[in-house]
Amino acid sequence: MSDTMKIQDPVFGDMEYIHYWRKMEEINFWNRDIQVIIAAKAYRQRPITEEQRTSYQYFEKNKKIIEKRSKAMLEKYMMDSDVILQEENIPDLETILFTKTGEIIFLFACKWEQEHGFAIQVYPEYKMGTQDLFL
Template sequence: MNDIIFGELTYNGEWTKTEHLNLWGKDIDIKIIVSAYENEKPNISQQNAYQKLMTKSDEISKVTLEKLKEYMQENSYDICAYANVDKIPDDVFELVAVTEILFMESGSFGIMCNAKWDSHGIAILCKENDVEVGPQDIVWLEE
């Protein structure tokens, strides 16, 4: 499908494409997922959220990185124990790898990450005016 905002999307159980973004100071290729059935197109809320990410990526990158670092500091005891490190590194990419960004029907989106201390991964949930970091369940509960 060629969406007017997302561009070319492929359906394989979910609508996806790969996007090249600079996130947290690093250029990475990220899988973009649009939560919709095969016979559905992305809704206006998803399109608006995607446009916001693309036009305000520097600001979103800065805010989500700050929230991620806060979360890691608040949970440093457990993270250090499970990741087998002495302290939280300055470079979050030593412990976290972005895997995909999921755009939900509500217009919220989740930056999904693998985490060395959590086998289920973590997520940064971006709502209209709020950013929350936690286990990936926070995104699935929002969905």
């Protein structure tokens, strides 16, 4: 018997709880079709918050703008950090995290920051750095 709890959220759709509410989704991001985890942070199977729903709707409505701005930020960060701007150095988006208060944070795996990972917050403001700054 599985301990996994599942819900049908009115905004996120089908979600399951494994340390947080989550689902897999295929998206086109930075001209690549990828599978990402859509995650709504919650403790002890607490419900998804209205702030998370609002930020998810914002993300869905503004994907292209968010995609362009986050890529430009990443490219500037890589150039400022002396990371060679080549395809193999572009980080892999693994998770789009919606915090309980509604922030949207992209969590990446990357070759040049393997220990801490890389993150870009895209809502309510844009910030970037290692994942430990956001988690």
